[in-house]
Amino acid sequence: MTTDDTTPSPDGAAPAEQAARGLSRRGLLGLAGGGAAALGLAATAGFAGGRAQAATSAPAAPARPGTYAFTGEHQAGIVTPAQDRMHLAAFDLTTTSREDLVELLRTWTAMAARLTQGLAAGPFGPASGPYDAPPDDTGEVLDLPPAGLTITFAFGRSLFVGTPAPDGTPGVDRFGLADRLPAALVELPRFAQDALEPQRCDGDLVVQACADDPQVAVHAIRNLSRAAFGTATLRWSQLGYGRTSSTSTTQTTPRNLFGFKDGTANLKAEDPEALAEHVWVQAADAEAGRAETGADSAWLTGGTYLVARRIRMTIETWDRTSLREQEALIGRTKGEGAPLSGGTEFSEPDLEATGRGGLPLVATDSHVRLAHPSTNGGVRMLRRGYNFTDGNDALGRLDAGLFFLAFVRDPRTHYIPMQSTLSRQDALMEYLRHTGSGLYAVPPGVPDGAEPGEAFVGQALFT
Ligand SMILES: C=CC1=C(C)c2cc3[nH]c(cc4nc(cc5[nH]c(cc1n2)c(C)c5CCC(=O)O)C(CCC(=O)O)=C4C)c(C)c3C=C
Ligand SMILES: [Fe+2]
Numbered sequence: 001m002t003t004d005d006t007t008p009s010p011d012g013a014a015p016a017e018q019a020a021r022g023l024s025r026r027g028l029l030g031l032a033g034g035g036a037a038a039l040g041l042a043a044t045a046g047f048a049g050g051r052a053q054a055a056t057s058a059p060a061a062p063a064r065p066g067t068y069a070f071t072g073e074h075q076a077g078i079v080t081p082a083q084d085r086m087h088l089a090a091f092d093l094t095t096t097s098r099e100d101l102v103e104l105l106r107t108w109t110a111m112a113a114r115l116t117q118g119l120a121a122g123p124f125g126p127a128s129g130p131y132d133a134p135p136d137d138t139g140e141v142l143d144l145p146p147a148g149l150t151i152t153f154a155f156g157r158s159l160f161v162g163t164p165a166p167d168g169t170p171g172v173d174r175f176g177l178a179d180r181l182p183a184a185l186v187e188l189p190r191f192a193q194d195a196l197e198p199q200r201c202d203g204d205l206v207v208q209a210c211a212d213d214p215q216v217a218v219h220a221i222r223n224l225s226r227a228a229f230g231t232a233t234l235r236w237s238q239l240g241y242g243r244t245s246s247t248s249t250t251q252t253t254p255r256n257l258f259g260f261k262d263g264t265a266n267l268k269a270e271d272p273e274a275l276a277e278h279v280w281v282q283a284a285d286a287e288a289g290r291a292e293t294g295a296d297s298a299w300l301t302g303g304t305y306l307v308a309r310r311i312r313m314t315i316e317t318w319d320r321t322s323l324r325e326q327e328a329l330i331g332r333t334k335g336e337g338a339p340l341s342g343g344t345e346f347s348e349p350d351l352e353a354t355g356r357g358g359l360p361l362v363a364t365d366s367h368v369r370l371a372h373p374s375t376n377g378g379v380r381m382l383r384r385g386y387n388f389t390d391g392n393d394a395l396g397r398l399d400a401g402l403f404f405l406a407f408v409r410d411p412r413t414h415y416i417p418m419q420s421t422l423s424r425q426d427a428l429m430e431y432l433r434h435t436g437s438g439l440y441a442v443p444p445g446v447p448d449g450a451e452p453g454e455a456f457v458g459q460a461l462f463t
Contacts, residue, residue, distance in 0.1 A: 066146040070113045072445040073302055074280065075457070077152035078382065078407050079269035081248040083210040086240035086386045086403070087217040088308065089225065090156070090203025090438060091232040096174040102462055104231045108153065108207070108224055109446060109456040118146030121223040138226070140219050147213035151220055153457045154206040154306050154440035157185045163202070180461055182281075182297035183289035184305060184410045185441050191423040191434070200310055200436030203235045208306070208405070214241065236436070238310060240386025240403045247384055253337060253345065256402050257313055257387050258431075260330050261337030264345055265372075267382040278380045278414060279304050279407050299460035302444030304407045307381075307415050310388070310436030313401040318431050329428050331368030339368065351375075365427040371418060379414045382407040401432070411439055 068076045093101060111121050120126060122136025129136055160181040162171020190196075209220040218239070225234055244256045245263030249270050256262040267274050276282070286298040318326070323334060331349065332339055339349035341361040351369055353361045362369045373380055384407065389400040408414035423429060443458040 066148055067117050068148060068150050070116045070151075070446065071448045071450070071455075073447075074304075075152045075442060075445045076116070077150035077208055077210050078279070078304060078384070078442070079247055079275065080148075080150050080210070081251050081269070082243040082245055082384050083148050083150070083212045083217075084241065084243055085212065085214040085217050086208065086210045086243075086405075087214075087221045087237065088206065088208045088240070088403070088405075089221045089237040090235045091205045091207070091225075091228060092235045093159070093174070093204045093232045095231050098175045098462070100231050101175055102456070104228055105153075105458055106456040107227050111224060111227055112151040112153075112220070112457075113446075115220050115223065116146070116149050116151055118149075121227070138219065138222055141213075141216050144213060144216055147211040147216040149209065149211040149216050149220060151224075152208040152210075152306075152442065154208070154442040155185075155458065155461075156203050156206065156438065156440050157181070157187060158202060159204040160185070177461065179295050180297060180299060181293070181295050182286075182300050182441055183293045183295065184285070184412050185439065186412060186416075188411075188437060188439050189416065189420075191419055193423055193429055193432075193434070194437070195433045195435055196437050197435050200236050200238075202438050203440075205232060206306065206308075206438065206440045214239070238308075238388060238403050238436070239390075240388050242387040244385040244387060244402055245383040247382060257315055257389075257400055258318055258326070258330070260326075260332065260334055261345065262385075262402075263383060264332075264337050265368075267380050274380060275382070278409055279382050281305075281409055285410065299458070299463075300441055300443060304409065304442045305411050305415075306438075306440045306442050307404070307406045307408065307411060308436070308438040308440070309404040309419075309434050311402045311404050312399060312433040312435050314397070314431050314433070315400055316397050328363050329366060329431075331362040331366030340366075363427070365425055367422070367426050367428045370421055370426050375421070376418050377413070379408075379418070381414055381418075407442065 068080055070076060095101065115121055120137035120142075122129075124130075124136050126135045126137040126139030126142055158171060159175065160177045161173055164171050207221060207224055209217040209224075211217040211220070221237065243254050243263075245266050246253050247263075247266065247269055249268050253261040253263050267278060269275075281300045281303050283298070283301045286296070286301055289295060289297045321329075327333055327340060337345045339347055339362060341347075341350035341353040349362050349368055349372060351360065351362055351372065351374060355361045360369075369375060383405070385402055385404045387400070388403045389398060392398050406415065423434075443461065446455045446457055446459075
C-alpha cells in the first residue's frame with residue numbers, strides 16, 4: 001500500500017470517531033488471539049512472534065478502528081490528519097556502536113508497529129510474561145482505544161557528524177555516517193531574537209508520537225524510552241495539546257493560544273502534487289546533494305525534514321492588545337480567519353489591496369503577508385504544530401505558546417529564509433520568544449510486505 005494516511009477504516013468513519021467508540025487494547029488482544037486478520041498490518045511489517053502476534057502469512061487486513069497503518073511509502077504522522085495531542089522526544093545516543101544503533105532502530109520499529117495498531121509494546125503485555133521480570137509494557141493504556149496513534153522517527157545532524165565543540169572543533173562521526181549526511185541537514189543559523197535554551201534543542205534521534213488521547217502518546221514515548229535504556233537517553237521532550245493546524249481538508253481549522261484560526265492556508269494531504277513539490281524529498285535531491293557535498297543521501301528519498309521550534313507566546317501582553325491591533329498583526333480577522341483584504345476564511349489574501357490613505361489592508365509587517373508564498377519565492381510548508389502550556393515563570397506568567405512543527409522538502413529553501421524574514425520584520429515577534437529548536441531528517445516509511453524481522457525505519461541509511 002502507499003501511505004494514504006487519510007484512508008478511513010472500512011466503515012468510512014474518521015479514525016478519531018472510531019477511536020472514540022473504538023476497541024480497547026484488551027479487545028484487540030482478544031481479536032489477535034482469535035484471528036490473524038486482526039493483525040494483518042503488523043504482520044506485513046514483519047515483526048517477531050508472540051502471544052498476540054498474527055501468522056506472518058496472513059493477508060494484509062484493513063486498518064482496525066482508530067488506527068493508522070504503520071508501514072507505507074512515507075511515515076505516518078506527517079500528512080495524517082493532525083491528532084489532538086502530541087509528545088515529541090529527542091534522544092542522545094550513549095553508545096558509539098553502529099550495531100547497537102541498528103538494534104535500537106529495529107526494536108523501536110517493532111514496538112511502534114505494535115503500539116500504533118493498539119497492541120502492547122511487547123508480545124506479553126503489561127500483565128503477563130515471566131513473573132520475575134518487569135512486564136514488557138508499562139500498562140497505563142491497557143483499557144484505552146488506539147486513539148489514532150502515529151509514531152514518526154527522525155535523525156538529527158549530530159547522528160552523522162557529532163556535535164561541534166563551542167570552540168568550533170568539529171564533532172565526531174561515531175557511526176560511520178558522515179558520508180550519508182544530506183546536504184540540507186544543516187545547522188540552523190541563529191535567527192534574530194532567538195532565545196534558545198540548549199536543553200530544548202537538537203538531539204541525535206527524535207520520536208514524534210501523536211494521538212487523540214494524551215495518555216496514549218505519552219505511553220508510546222515512555223515505552224520507546226524504556227527500550228532505549230543503555231543505548232540512548234532522553235535529551236528533551238515536549239507535550240502538546242490542541243493541534244494548531246489542519247493537515248486534511250476533512251478537518252476544521254483549529255485555533256492557537258492567540259485565539260486565531262491557524263492552519264487555514266496549510267498544505268493538505270489531499271494535494272499530492274504540492275506535497276511532492278514542497279514536502280517529500282525527491283530522488284533528484286540526492287543527486288543534487290551528491291554534486292554539492294559528495295555525500296550519498298539517496299536513503300532519504302521519500303522522506304522529508306522536520307523543523308521543530310518551541311515558541312513561547314507572551315499571552316499576558318497579547319491579552320491587553322486591542323482587537324484591531326491583534327488582527328493587524330496577523331493579517332486576518334479573529335472571528336472567521338478571513339484575510340483583511342476581504343472574503344471568507346479560504347479566500348486568497350490580496351496583498352495589493354489598499355484602504356484608507358492608500359495603506360495596504362494586509363499590513364506590510366503582518367504575519368500572513370510575510371509568511372505568504374508570494375513573499376517567499378513560492379515555497380510552502382506542511383505545518384503540524386501544537387499548543388503547549390508548561391506551568392508558569394517566577395513572575396507568574398504562563399510558560400505557554402506554540403510548538404511549531406513543519407515538514408519541508410529542503411529547510412534551506414523552505415524554512416530558513418522565511419524564518420529569517422519573520423524574525424526581523426514580523427510585528428508578531430514582539431509577542432514571541434523562540435526557546436527550543438531542532439532540525440531532523442525524516443526517513444521514508446517502512447515498506448509494506450517487508451520480510452519478517454528484517455525491515456526497520458531508516459534501514460537504507462545503513463546499507
Ligand atoms: C517560519 C514559519 C512560521 C512560523 C515560525 C510561524 C509561527 C506562528 N504562526 C502563528 C499564527 C499564524 N500563522 C498563520 C499562517 C502562516 N504561518 C506560516 C509560517 C510560520 N508561522 C505560514 C507559512 C503561514 C501561511 C501563510 C499563507 O500562505 O497565507 C496564520 C493564519 C492562518 C493560516 O493560514 O494558518 C496564523 C494565525 C503563530 C501564533 C506563530 C508563533 C507562535
Ligand atoms: Fe504562522
